[in-house]
Amino acid sequence: xxxxxxxxxxxxxxxxxxxxxxxxxxxxxxxxxxxxxxxxxxxxxxxxxxxxxxxxxxxxxxxxxxxxxxxxxxxxxxxxxxxxxxxxxxxxxxxxxxxxxxxxxxxxxxxxxxxxxxxxxxxxxxxxxxxxxxxxxxxxxxxxxxxxxxxxxxxxxxxxxxxxxxxxxxxxxxxxxxxxxxxxxxxxxxxxxxxxxxxxxxxxxxxxxxxxxxxxxxxxxxxxxxxx
Amino acid sequence: xxxxxxxxxxxxxxxxxxxxxxxxxxxxxxxxxxxxxxxxxxxxxxxxxxxxxxxxxxxxxxxxxxxxxxxxxxxxxxxxxxxxxxxxxxxxxxxxxxxxxxxxxxxxxxxxxxxxxxxxxxxxxxxxxxxxxxxxxxxxxxxxxxxxxxxxxxxxxxxxxxxxxxxxxxxxxxxxxxxxxxxxxxxxxxxxxxxxxxxxxxxxxxxxxxxxxxxxxxxxxxxxxxxx
DNA sequence: CGCCCGTACATTGTATACGAAAGGCAACAG
DNA sequence: CTGTTGCCTTTCGTATACAATGTACGGGCG
Numbered sequence: 001x002x003x004x005x006x007x008x009x010x011x012x013x014x015x016x017x018x019x020x021x022x023x024x025x026x027x028x029x030x031x032x033x034x035x036x037x038x039x040x041x042x043x044x045x046x047x048x049x050x051x052x053x054x055x056x057x058x059x060x061x062x063x064x065x066x067x068x069x070x071x072x073x074x075x076x077x078x079x080x081x082x083x084x085x086x087x088x089x090x091x092x093x094x095x096x097x098x099x100x101x102x103x104x105x106x107x108x109x110x111x112x113x114x115x116x117x118x119x120x121x122x123x124x125x126x127x128x129x130x131x132x133x134x135x136x137x138x139x140x141x142x143x144x145x146x147x148x149x150x151x152x153x154x155x156x157x158x159x160x161x162x163x164x165x166x167x168x169x170x171x172x173x174x175x176x177x178x179x180x181x182x183x184x185x186x187x188x189x190x191x192x193x194x195x196x197x198x199x200x201x202x203x204x205x206x207x208x209x210x211x212x213x214x215x216x217x218x219x220x221x222x223x224x225x226x227x228x
Numbered sequence: 229x230x231x232x233x234x235x236x237x238x239x240x241x242x243x244x245x246x247x248x249x250x251x252x253x254x255x256x257x258x259x260x261x262x263x264x265x266x267x268x269x270x271x272x273x274x275x276x277x278x279x280x281x282x283x284x285x286x287x288x289x290x291x292x293x294x295x296x297x298x299x300x301x302x303x304x305x306x307x308x309x310x311x312x313x314x315x316x317x318x319x320x321x322x323x324x325x326x327x328x329x330x331x332x333x334x335x336x337x338x339x340x341x342x343x344x345x346x347x348x349x350x351x352x353x354x355x356x357x358x359x360x361x362x363x364x365x366x367x368x369x370x371x372x373x374x375x376x377x378x379x380x381x382x383x384x385x386x387x388x389x390x391x392x393x394x395x396x397x398x399x400x401x402x403x404x405x406x407x408x409x410x411x412x413x414x415x416x417x418x419x420x421x422x423x424x425x426x427x428x429x430x431x432x433x434x435x436x437x438x439x440x441x442x443x444x445x446x447x448x449x450x451x452x453x454x455x456x
Numbered sequence: 457c458g459c460c461c462g463t464a465c466a467t468t469g470t471a472t473a474c475g476a477a478a479g480g481c482a483a484c485a486g
Numbered sequence: 487c488t489g490t491t492g493c494c495t496t497t498c499g500t501a502t503a504c505a506a507t508g509t510a511c512g513g514g515c516g
Contacts, residue, residue: 016498016499057282058286061290065294066293073468074469074507077468096328155321156321246470271497279470280470282469283469283470286469303477303498
């Protein structure tokens with residue numbers, strides 16, 4: 001019997017509807033198509049996806065656990081609105097964890113995983129020069145994801161991924177000056193990791209996250225002033 | 229119109245079934261009534277709770293997100309079996325976060341919140357002397373919970389709570405010598421926090437978690453030897 | 457004009473039914 | 487005796503229907 005072209009088992013390919021809906025909604029939230037404060041209505045979603053309400057409800061339970069939506073019992077589900085206090089709290093936690101992740105990556109010093117991070121850094125820098133702003137957000141996530149893998153602590157990697165996903169609601173960079181600075185910081189972090197300098201890697205990584213938090217805060221304040 | 233005796237709004241008292249089932253199952257997992265590897269069958273649970281399967285399925289989605297159960301699509305749901313590698317990964321992350329939490333608590337130095345932690349410490353030490361082993365696990369969780377509140381970073385507090393819940397599957401202490409040592413460590417951590425000594429608080433807190441991880445590892449290895 | 461009450465509609469929560477998929481067991485063939 | 491196939495039962499995934507709850511709007515009254 002010939003092995004199927006794809007190496008995916010049939011079971012993995014046949015994903016339950018509730019899981020597919022979860023992923024579709026998560027992607028829409030992450031891409032900005034669904035924005036903070038938007039309402040999710042079960043019936044409408046079910047109609048849009050061409051399914052019954054049950055898998056939609058199950059997907060909503062999963063999204064709720066990710067912190068991406070807010071469920072008000074019997075009253076409706078909304079895309080989570082970033083609360084500035086919560087954002088700052090998450091920034092602080094993320095700074096600690098990203099710092100530790102960089103330390104582990106420097107300690108592990110896995111050439112293959114670090115080379116992968118290096119390639120994404122190059123692509124990010126190229127997108128910056130070419131002013132492909134839409135790519136940069138995705139590449140930013142990929143770079144951090146690659147750094148997370150380089151820690152070789154899978155649980156930490158997952159946790160950081162989850163925190164980045166949650167942060168994406170409050171963090172959106174479009175200013176080219178800011179993005180250039182951010183990628184410069186990426187380069188510094190990766191260099192410290194490649195040098196095996198745990199302390200510097202940790203410090204730069206923490207600082208990078210804290211600065212991003214400060215930038216997001218300023219942006220929120222500027223937007224609030226413009227609205228009044 | 230007289231205000232109801234209870235200050236809880238009606239909506240908060242009338243909790244949806246799926247949420248009640250989630251909490252009941254989570255409590256059963258935490259208490260050890262449901263053990264790693266036990267199977268959860270939708271129909272049976274629905275019958276036991278006297279409800280239809282839908283809220284059971286929704287509760288299962290929520291428990292899955294907490295990492296307390298493992299869902300094999302179309303094949304069944306099991307209480308998560310602690311994977312030793314995963315446990316050690318989580319221990320490492322938890323050490324970092326608990327350390328940072330202690331630092332924040334020392335920095336904040338909130339007298340009211342720290343007094344609350346002190347009272348739980350006293351109750352823990354009393355239970356130790358009285359050899360009330362069953363209480364100690366609960367008091368241990370309360371003590372850590374109180375420390376988490378003392379950081380005054382709600383997101384960190386929630387995250388630590390979630391990690392403690394997940395860890396409870398792999399961590400169970402019954403040895404009196406070990407428990408005495410653990411509570412002694414609690415006392416040291418709280419003292420450093422009360423002294424406002426951020427560095428010591430962080431170091432002791434980290435160390436405490438790492439030691440607990442070592443103890444759990446030894447116990448798992450001893451159990452594996454006894455089984456063969 | 458403003459407030460309150462009632463009704464209608466939209467939405468959420470849950471129960472029931474049906475189909476798909478997986479697992480277990482017995483019988484048969486080599 | 488071992489491996490394979492077929493059938494039945496159990497369980498999971500999803501659709502449909504019904505009940506409960508919340509919101510909005512219109513009408514009436516002060």
